[in-house]
Amino acid sequence: KLHTHVRYKMGTNPFTGEIHEGKTLAGQEKIVRKGNHVYIYGTMVRSHINPERVTVNKGDTVTFYLTNLERAEDETHGFTVDHYNVHASLEPGKTVALTFKADLEGVFPYYCTEFCSALHLEMMGYLMVKDPNKKYTAAKKLKMAAMSPEQLKKEYDQTVAVNDATDKVIQSVVKFLKDNHYEKYPTIKALVEDALDQYGKIAEQKKKADEALKAGDVEKAILFENMIWQYMVKTADVGIRAKDLLVKKVAKPMSEAAARGEEAFNEGGCGGCHVIGKVSSGPDLTGVLQRHENGEKWVTDFIMDPKTKFKDPYVESMINYFNLRMPNQGMKEEQVKDIVEYLKWIDENSNLF
The missing domain is CATH 1.10.760.10 (Cytochrome c-like domain)
Incomplete structure (x- = not known):
């Protein structure tokens, strides 16, 4: 008589019964490049696939490690990448690996292929495959080229507002890190220094943005403000990881x-x-x-x-x-x-x- 289980232990490789090397929990999602091989450590749960955007070069080998975070019985998710002829079915707790060569240039949706819930259609993302030998014109730049002066100014104001809001988040994280003496912990200190290095590059971009705006080149000012946002996102990403680690150091001990x-x-x-x-x-x-x-x-x-x-x-x-x-x-x-x-x-x- 078979004694079946209704769910896998989280991160199980179904072929070995052991924990899969690609096991990923919520918050651990990441993209790692090793030469021309890109590894995506992802998760699936109603109603999203994380990460939702992956960019690789044409010719790269791509491996998706995917873990179904569900624990509900029969809450299976499927996964496929458009045009790439790969598919996996993930029962609750299961981790799979899908490997293929990104030999087609373009934007390819990846999505859940099982009708898992009312929010099934939200479970999708995009694989963007670029030819490293080509120069691409940014969609943002094409969009701005068709804008009126009034529309450009509105776009500029919105971009600056987003940057200001992002900076407030960064400053709150920096305050927390300083108040709790991040420098006492070498690993956290290294992360903070990395984050502050990214943040330190913003001043030069802000100066260029202000000069462009003063010269009446709103389009160029927006592009520099977008560069600021990129540095802010990198800063925030590393800074928040440092904060999460610091919380564990300064919190009351767990029972x-x-x-x-x-x-x-x-x-x-x-x-x-x-x-x-x-x-x-x-x-x-x-x-x-x-x-x-x-x-x-x-x-x-x-x-x-x-x-x-x-x-x-x-x-x-x-x-x-x-x-x-x-x-x-x-x-x-x-x-x-x-x-x-x-x-x-x-x-x-x-x-x-």
């Missing part, structure tokens, strides 16, 4: 139960929708134990059997807002108890998130 809860949270796919301290595909869980009467029991019951709470006014409002119902991730009682301890630890350190 053994809370540490197990964090592992269950990540391995159980919860991070696919919930990002601590931020609103993502689902609500921020900071303070969730205080949102309900007898919060620990409420959260426990919800995780164990989500559908029993779907008519709760609060849950119903969240379902309508995010257009998504929380799935049953098949958690065991002990795992849920540990997750509650992890949520308590989050609340004890809520000022850090």
Whole structure:
């Protein structure tokens, strides 16, 4: 008699039964180039594929490592890249590897091929294959060439506004890092120095943008402001990674139960929708134990059997807002108890998130 499982342990290679070398959890997605081989460490969960944009050169070998973060029974995702004749089916917890040569130039959608939920059509991204021997005219530049002076000025103002908003995020991260003495921790210090190096290149671009605007060349000013945004994104990406590491250094120590809860949270796919301290595909869980009467029991019951709470006014409002119902991730009682301890630890350190 076969004793089957309804889900894989997170990150399982189905051919070996062991943990796959490409296992990726929420927040660990990345793109790594080694010579002419590009490795994409991605995740799939209702309702997105992460990363959503991948750029490679024509002739590169491309490997997609994909992990299905779902824990709900039968919540299978498919994956294919248009025109490249590759496909995989990913049951919950499974990690697969798809390798092919990017020998076609162009933009190729990749998407989920299983009707997984009402948000199925949102599960897609784009593989952009460039010929390294060609020069491409940016779509943004073509768009601006057709704009009136008034439209160009509006575009400039919008670009500057985005940069200003991004800079506020960066400054808040820098303040956190300095207030918590990032320099005490070598790995974090190296990340911060890398981030500040990127940020230090902005002043020169800002000077060029201002000079172009003063000379009446709004189009060129926009291009320099776009370059500023690129440096800001690189700064923010590295800076936020440094902040996440620093939080663990300065937070109150985790109990053994809370540490197990964090592992269950990540391995159980919860991070696919919930990002601590931020609103993502689902609500921020900071303070969730205080949102309900007898919060620990409420959260426990919800995780164990989500559908029993779907008519709760609060849950119903969240379902309508995010257009998504929380799935049953098949958690065991002990795992849920540990997750509650992890949520308590989050609340004890809520000022850090």
